[in-house]
Amino acid sequence: MSALSPPVDITTEALRVLHVEDDPDLAALTATYLEREDDRFEVATATRATEGLDRLAEANFDCIVSDYDMPGATGVEFLEAVREEYPDLPFILYTGKGSEEVASEAISAGVTDYLQKEAGTSQYTVLAHRISNVVAQYRSRRAVEETEQKLSQLAEKTDDILFMFTGDWSELLFLNSTFEDIWGIPVERVEENPEAFLEHIHPEDRDHARRSMKRLSAGHPDEIEYRVVPPDDDQRWVRGQSKPIFDDDGTVTRIVGFVRDISEQKERNRRFEAIFNNTYTFVGLLEPDGTLIEANDTALSFGGLDREDVVGKPLWETYWVQSNEETQRIVREGVEHARNGELFRDEIRVRGSDREAVIDFSIRPVTDEHGEVTLLIPEGRDITERKREENKRQQIIDRVTDAIVEVDADWTFTLVNEQAEELYDMDEEDLLGRDFWEVFHEARDTRFEEEYRRVMETREPTSFVEHFSQLDGWFDISAYPKENGGIEFYFVEVTEQRERQHELEQTNTVLSTLFETLPVGVLAEDPGRNVLAANERMFDLFDLPGSPEAVVGADCERLADQVSDTFVDSERFVRRIAELIANREPKSNEELALRDGRTFERDYRPIELPGGEGHLWVYKDITELKEREQALQRERDRLDEFAGVVSHDLRNPLSVAQGRLELAREACDSGHLDAIETALQRIDRITEDVLWLAREGRDIGSLDAVAVRDVIDGAWNIVADRTEHAELRYAGDEFSLVTIEADDDRLRQLFENLFSNAIEHGGGDVTVTVGAVDDGFYVEDDGPGIPEDRRHDVFAAGYSTGEAGTGFGLSIVKRVVEAHGWEIRVTDGTDGGARFEITGVEFTSE
Known part of the structure; x- marks a missing residue:
């Protein structure tokens, strides 16, 4: 397999430009400025369209820049001639004759870009950027086309079907020949009709396939299995995996994916499942480390589970087992034995969807021809009913699970069960025959003695809950008179329940207080849409009569109708409540307009209640906001x-x-020109300052690690360029190797304005010093300084005491400082001048 060619570095490769301009001097000037702007540019010129075509025939160019108004042929006519031979070559119409007619004509002829000539040299910078951008795009497209061609060659060597459609499935962009082997129809059929492949999908699966196509067009990746019925062959099972491709705007422009024939795999699975699931016992497959590979339908149905809920997890972390630590321990032990080649068997308790079961559990190892354990088979047989019968017999023997003691009429112990032994931490032999009040001496003069003696005297049973200090716990106690004149006691320790109840009561108290003091209106509904609770703020917002207590149990639908006239769209208010309840999805920050001009914000949350799902509404008055x-x-x-x-x-x-x-x-x-230049620069500074304050002064850009010394030096070079005797000094070398997290442009702007202020007020021979303070830096000069009573005014926009000042410089400094979260103050400099200290700055070493 051949490797794909490495991408061309379009940022360093030479860029050849053909400039067609009937004015030779202007053409030469343009070429000079372009080559200055970017050293990659190599500019050739021609003075008319015919010469330009000749130059194109003689050499290769990356871009054409052409004037419009030229003798012999206009720039658009030249463009049309170029497009006949070079349909994709970047072509920029660069003309002084700007009009909608010319622009429309150029666009129709296939122009790449359109740029109107301007006065001044800055236009060449813009032109250079346009040329660089269109050439980069042109080269990128060519690289993509070459890559796609090579990928197409690779696609023909795979056994999978590879495809690419447009985002709406209206056009086939690519389909390899494997499609013909599986579908049994030529690729050309799908090229002619992009939905032709659907005709050979099994009728029962066709709608499923169409839904998958819609999901992909909507921007969602999808995986699907379905049957294909070729014209002259048996049906096949296939699996498709596809995903959408988006453009920069988030629009789905392509659908790509592959389809694989899984017919043999399906047949193997069918045979396995027929055996695996045709049993009433719980059966599964495990990796030797205990990871669940498969579970049969009996086990999944028992837990109310889907396969995806458990497969891939260790068996001891699955739903059936995870809630019982003892079961988890046994399962871990069984896996350890089985992966060492031993059969393991024990009884465990497992959790189902609606009941707990006891199963006869085993794990059997499966080995390969070398004796290595490659698979474990866990199996479980439900023996719950058998164990229940056994337990009933045991319960009869043990009578009850409570701690039970009996005393005779003389308060002597006559019976102590096992649970009582554990509770009292005493053996039965140590209690039988002893006096009850001797053993439980701390029960004297307490409610226990009072209740017990009353039962003994009245022969009436009693029940109560009380704390017993001798056993350091709370107990639910029942006492019954016996026929022999004695008493039978049942003890159940409820210490944990009491503590939980106490915690719950405290929590309810806190929540109730919070509920009543919230600055928003709150209404809770029960599952039947009756008022469960409401706070005072809710009544205040809607001017409801009565009190929150009185409205509990009221019909919420009727309440909504009553207050709906408060809102601009009363019908929408009621209808929206019904929609939110029907959808059962939380919703926040819905704004509601009231007829009196106020605006409310509403939040909705479904809430779980013991009797089902309720509803929580929160209303807030956001009118002032x-x-x-x-x-x-x-x-x-x-x-x-x-x-x-x-x-x-x-x-x-x-x-x-x-x-x-x-x-x-x-x-x-x-000599007048220098004065004119100074005036223009001042106007330019004022314009820049005003625009920055109006537009950009509200915020800063991204924060980056900025080398402080470089920013300071750069700002000084700009500001002091025409001031020969002004001097910049550093108080130390702190700034040599440190950076600041800041917006580079705004930090440079800060220093430029501080330096300009120093030169403006300190004169052409001013000395400016930059140094560090504990958490920032300072800039000071040896000029006249700023009187203390005017230091607050200097940061106001438009304030200036100098004839050449704009009045915006220090205002911009303060904006930049505050946008970074820093602070600035004015004080006296070391030599009597002004000193500006910026603090709250974090420095980092390079």
Whole structure:
């Protein structure tokens, strides 16, 4: 089998571009800028369409970039000529003549991308990115096509049917020749009619197959077994496994899978099951380590189980065994004996779906020709009835399971059963003939003595529950008078039950308190849809008459009708309650609009109750929350509208001015140009600051490990580029090998604004120092500083004391700091200037 070719690295391979432009100077300029943008680019030029076609015939190109308005033939006519010979070659129409008509004409001719020429050099960056993207996609498609061709060759060598359909099964994309061997019809039949294969699926299985197809089209993988009836052959059993393939939008675009002939396996299974399940005893198959491989129908039916519930688990962890530790121990012991080649047999108790059974249990080993144990066969015969009869006889002998003692009229012990011996931790010989009050001396002057003496005197039986300190426990006691004048006592220790009852009472008290103090309305229904409980908040929300206690037992459907007029859609309110109860599925955060303008939020949960399934409803008034959300959204919308105006009305003229400035510098040398550039840069900074505050200042991007020293140096180089005498210093070498979890762009923006602020107020010879504090860093300068009474104002948007300042720099700094969860404060610098300390920062070593 030949290996698939390794993928081509499209990120480093040379990228050849043919640029067709009737202006030779503009073509040369474009080529120069493109090759500067990406050193992979190799740009060849042509001045008209015919020359471009000649160049295509002489050499291979990865992409064509063409103008529209050219002599002899337009860019679209050139595109049409290219598509005749090169239908898939990327083609970008790059033109100054932008219109919907041209764009529509280009799209109809098969253009790959459409880009309008702009002023300035930044357009070449955009063009380079477009070229790089379309070529990457083109190369990827070619690689996929080559891979698919090789996979198709491999598919013909398998015994399984391999297939690929479109997501809606309307078109066959691939089907190997094994299909013809199993289905008995040619592949071409399915190519012509994608559902032709269904005609040869057994009629009883056809609907099952169609349901599987629908599940796959809906995005769910599926596995199915069904029968195939070829035209001139006996039916065959097959198993299919299929899965959907999704595009980037989550749409199912392909269905792929395989189908395997399992006819022989089915026949073997049928013979085995006929023997395996035709018995009234519990039978299974185990791996030598005790893992259950198979269980017969008798065993599964007894437990109310499906095969999947138990197969694959150790036998001692299956449903039948797991609830009884002694049974688990015996089963483990049996597996150990059997895998050592010994037959094991014992009696165990197992759990069924509606009863417990006692079985005569055995495990027999199965060995191969070398004597190695390869399989274990557990077997169980239900002997419950036999054991029940034995137990009845034993119960007659033992009388009852309670601890029993008898005393005569003189309070002398005359009988002590085995359970009483265990309870009192005394032997029968130590008690018979002794005085009852001597043995149980701590019962004197207690309720025990009072009740016992009353039975002795009145000859009336009694029952009570009391704590007996001598035995350190609670007891349920029954005392009966005997014909000989004595008393018979029955003792049952109920200490654990009493403790559980006490814990339950405490829990109920806590829950009741919580129920009444919750800030939400709560209503619980019993299985018959009657009120089980409701709290005061529920009454407050719906302005219900009466009290929570009075409404217990009321019809919940009638209550829903009564309060439905409170809601905007009263019918929907009642109908939705019925839907939720019918579906029996929890539902949270459903919003309900009330006629008085309020908004409620509703949660529903089905709850298990002793008498069946009840219903729990929770209502919460979220009116204020909704109003706050709406106010916040309106504020965001206003900011977005403002940002759009700034972006459109300032950015576009600014870009034109900057482009013209570049051209002016090339045409002449004037001292005014520097002043113009400074003014434009200030406008650009103001625009950038305003846009960031309006749009991006609300949040930050992903947090990554950022090298602090690199960010600081980069920010300083940008800000101090035209300030020859300004100096950046580090107070130590703490930042050399540390990183911060931060948004790289926003951290750089923070330092740029702090440095700009220092230079703006400290002058061109200012010295800026960056250093570390305990949980962060600081930036200080030796400028005039910030008066203490103005330090709070400096972070306000628009505040500035410098003529060249935008008033947004420090506001942006504060936004970036807060978005990262840090804190910032202003204080005096070491040399009297301003010092900004950012704390709450976590540093990590590289």
